[in-house]
Amino acid sequence: MSIASTDTASTFTPPRRNPVLSYFSLFTSVGTLLCCALPSLLVLLGFGAGVGAVLSAAPWLVTLSHHKAWVFTASGVLITLSFLQTYVVSPKLKSSTGSCPPGDSACETADRFNRVVLWIATTLYAAGFFVAYALGPILSWLDR
Numbered sequence: 001m002s003i004a005s006t007d008t009a010s011t012f013t014p015p016r017r018n019p020v021l022s023y024f025s026l027f028t029s030v031g032t033l034l035c036c037a038l039p040s041l042l043v044l045l046g047f048g049a050g051v052g053a054v055l056s057a058a059p060w061l062v063t064l065s066h067h068k069a070w071v072f073t074a075s076g077v078l079i080t081l082s083f084l085q086t087y088v089v090s091p092k093l094k095s096s097t098g099s100c101p102p103g104d105s106a107c108e109t110a111d112r113f114n115r116v117v118l119w120i121a122t123t124l125y126a127a128g129f130f131v132a133y134a135l136g137p138i139l140s141w142l143d144r
Contacts, residue, residue, distance in 0.1 A: 029075050029125040039065070041131045068132060075125055082118050086111075 039051045039061070055061055064071055090111075094100045100107035 029079060029121040029128065038128075038131075041135075072125075072129060072132070079118070079121055079125055082121070086114055086118055 039055070042048070042051045094107075
């Protein structure tokens, strides 16, 4: 009885990374920007009629703005989880399973894309957080 040797590297299919967390983080940060930060900024700049037009076209933004703390909290948690996935969990999985060998252009492209999406989401979240929570008190303090 002979056992044929097989090349396990050629038959191993690496598990696919699920990009749902990155996309969900991006969309929740855009949601916080649309519901809470952008209307405040537009009113501050004197575009109140534009805000009125947007809110009449998308009245669900008013509902989101009533729950601003929950929206920002959920977005912050999702972005934090996405950072952990991208910078902690994923590299450990790659090194332990060997799923993305060094020099694999598809893996490097996917990693770069995920990082860009994550940093865009983080920037939008930070801008939204600043306008929704910090800009008002700063302007009130400067107005004194």
